[in-house]
Amino acid sequence: MKDLTGLFQSLGLDPATLAGGAHAVRSPIDGSEIARLAPDTPGDVGAKVARAQDAFAAWRRVPAPVRGELIRLFGEELRAHKDGLGELVTVETGKILEEGKGEVQEMIDICDFAVGLSRQLYGLTIASERPGHKMMESWHPLGPVGVITAFNFPVAPWAWNFALALVCGDPMVWKPSELTPLSALACRNIFDKAAARFGAAPDDLLQIVVGGKQAGEALVDDARVPLISATGSCAMGRAVGARVAARLGRSLLELGGNNGMIVAPSADLDLAERAILFAAVGTAGQRCTSLRRLIVHEEVYDALLPRLKSAYASVAVGDPLDPGTLIGPLIREAAYDKMRATLETVAGEGGAVFGGERVLAGELPGAYYVTPAIVEMPGQTETVREETFAPILYAMKYRDLDDAIRIHNGVPQGLASCIFTTDLREAETFTSGVGSDCGIVNVNIGPSGAEIGGAFGGEKDTGGGRESGSDAWKSYMRRATNTINYSNELPLAQGIRFGDDS
Ligand code: NAD
Numbered sequence: 477m478k479d480l481t482g483l484f485q486s487l488g489l490d491p492a493t494l495a496g497g498a499h500a501v502r503s504p505i506d507g508s509e510i511a512r513l514a515p516d517t518p519g520d521v522g523a524k525v526a527r528a529q530d531a532f533a534a535w536r537r538v539p540a541p542v543r544g545e546l547i548r549l550f551g552e553e554l555r556a557h558k559d560g561l562g563e564l565v566t567v568e569t570g571k572i573l574e575e576g577k578g579e580v581q582e583m584i585d586i587c588d589f590a591v592g593l594s595r596q597l598y599g600l601t602i603a604s605e606r607p608g609h610k611m612m613e614s615w616h617p618l619g620p621v622g623v624i625t626a627f628n629f630p631v632a633p634w635a636w637n638f639a640l641a642l643v644c645g646d647p648m649v650w651k652p653s654e655l656t657p658l659s660a661l662a663c664r665n666i667f668d669k670a671a672a673r674f675g676a677a678p679d680d681l682l683q684i685v686v687g688g689k690q691a692g693e694a695l696v697d698d699a700r701v702p703l704i705s706a707t708g709s710c711a712m713g714r715a716v717g718a719r720v721a722a723r724l725g726r727s728l729l730e731l732g733g734n735n736g737m738i739v740a741p742s743a744d745l746d747l748a749e750r751a752i753l754f755a756a757v758g759t760a761g762q763r764c765t766s767l768r769r770l771i772v773h774e775e776v777y778d779a780l781l782p783r784l785k786s787a788y789a790s791v792a793v794g795d796p797l798d799p800g801t802l803i804g805p806l807i808r809e810a811a812y813d814k815m816r817a818t819l820e821t822v823a824g825e826g827g828a829v830f831g832g833e834r835v836l837a838g839e840l841p842g843a844y845y846v847t848p849a850i851v852e853m854p855g856q857t858e859t860v861r862e863e864t865f866a867p868i869l870y871a872m873k874y875r876d877l878d879d880a881i882r883i884h885n886g887v888p889q890g891l892a893s894c895i896f897t898t899d900l901r902e903a904e905t906f907t908s909g910v911g912s913d914c915g916i917v918n919v920n921i922g923p924s925g926a927e928i929g930g931a932f933g934g935e936k937d938t939g940g941g942r943e944s945g946s947d948a949w950k951s952y953m954r955r956a957t958n959t960i961n962y963s964n965e966l967p968l969a970q971g972i973r974f975g976d977d978s
Contacts, residue, residue, distance in 0.1 A: 488665030504570035507842020518694035527680040528620035531647040534678040536617035544594025549670035551587030570804040583635035590639035608963020617645025624706040630656035644952040654688040729939025733891030735923040736769040740897035755922035761867030765924035812844035815866035827851040891934030892916040892923035
């Protein structure tokens with residue numbers, strides 16, 4: 477691994493504080509240890525929540541457009557640190573530099589969105605049935621928000637939460653993945669610069685918790701945290717959702733996907749091929765929105781598959797810091813073991829496996845680089861219905877659109893989906909209420925790489941949460957319905973008479 481001292485220092489990460497702790501941080505690029513941090517105990521987590529409550533008491537009094545000014549400054553600081561933070565994301569996750577920087581761009585975009593939003597936290601006025609009365613809804617800050625994030629997108633999903641929560645008046649306690657805490661600490665340092673320029677921000681608007689499941693559970697169980705926003709596997713979401721529900725808190729869950737693409741007979745195969753490549757092999761298949769299931773009409777299957785295989789065979793796998801690379805490493809050995817085991821299982825279920833071999837093992841024995849795999853399946857088996865977080869693309873044939881939609885929707889997850897077709901009827905059917913059952917439904921564009929302007933999230937086992945654009949901000953506020961009587965009478969709703977003879 478190259479010397480990271482300069483990179484760390486540019487992001488305010490003091491090498492002295494990155495050594496000596498019990499929590500080792502490794503880079504998947506070569507498996508080397510790049511930091512040792514002191515993990516937070518459950519007691520530390522509780523103390524951070526208490527400080528977040530103090531911050532909330534002050535921050536909720538600041539007018540929302542003024543809160544937006546702090547996020548505007550944060551966006552400026554992110555612009556200044558885009559290259560450095562993007563590189564750190566690459567070092568910690570193994571995604572290629574272009575994607576690391578793209579993640580930071582997404583943070584900048586959501587900051588811009590949130591600045592505008594800070595002047596648009598609109599409520600409703602509602603017609604009252606009573607004379608001389610007015611009804612309205614108003615939105616108020618909710619309280620400290622607990623955020624738990626996954627390793628594969630270590631900064632952008634956090635920023636979707638943070639930029640919105642902050643303009644909504646909520647401080648945040650953030651537990652990043654135990655695999656990517658340095659990116660989180662760098663984000664806090666960048667935010668601290670914006671807060672220093674802003675001047676009047678209370679302390680502790682953003683605190684980081686270092687640790688794994690145990691630290692996450694301490695945050696999840698803390699009744700002083702009204703909202704837990706958690707991104708990760710369906711198994712994690714099941715555990716977190718149940719614990720938050722047990723204390724009657726709110727949860728916002730962004731969980732695993734098993735994303736499909738239907739390629740119809742009329743599809744533009746050039747477009748489809750490029751979209752498949754980016755969505756299935758980008759980020760080494762480690763996106764929640766990665767393309768995992770390709771459902772191809774039997775008329776075009778034999779034209780598409782050989783093209784895909786030749787594109788797969790020529791894709792550059794290697795050091796994600798090298799600009800020529802398209803696929804970096806898997807995050808760790810366990811991910812590689814899971815990929816190999818899955819490929820063996822699907823081969824036993826009748827799948828014909830192409831690719832999926834480990835490469836560079838001689839030069840980099842502590843890193844796990846693989847060629848992406850295509851598995852031609854006779855049908856959608858139980859293994860295909862699971863999310864394997866690796867670059868495996870299952871290809872299946874279909875005969876008519878109803879059949880394709882049934883296969884497409886026949887999985888537990890419901891995150892992202894798409895159809896490639898130039899037939900208006902097919903496109904509209906897929907995006908209609910009887911089409912895809914996912915939260916993201918695209919036409920002639922792959923399932924991954926969403927823009928921040930739309931609400932992001934999925935249905936079924938993906939958890940039902942929505943983050944980022946549209947009206948996702950409402951999750952970070954509480955709603956009050958107000959009825960104001962400006963008359964001299966006291967009429968009751970529904971015309972009820974109560975001790976009143978007149
Ligand atoms: P993971 O579930 O292993 O961990 C995610 C986070 O949850 C980590 O911070 C982890 O420490 C924490 N955690 C785990 N168990 C917990 C518990 N019981 N209580 C509290 N916290 C707990 O996921 P991962 O391997 O880091 O990420 C990959 C998964 O995340 C994939 O399934 C992927 O699809 C999903 N993901 C979803 C989205 C989305 O927006 N829908 C985005 C990114 C990743």
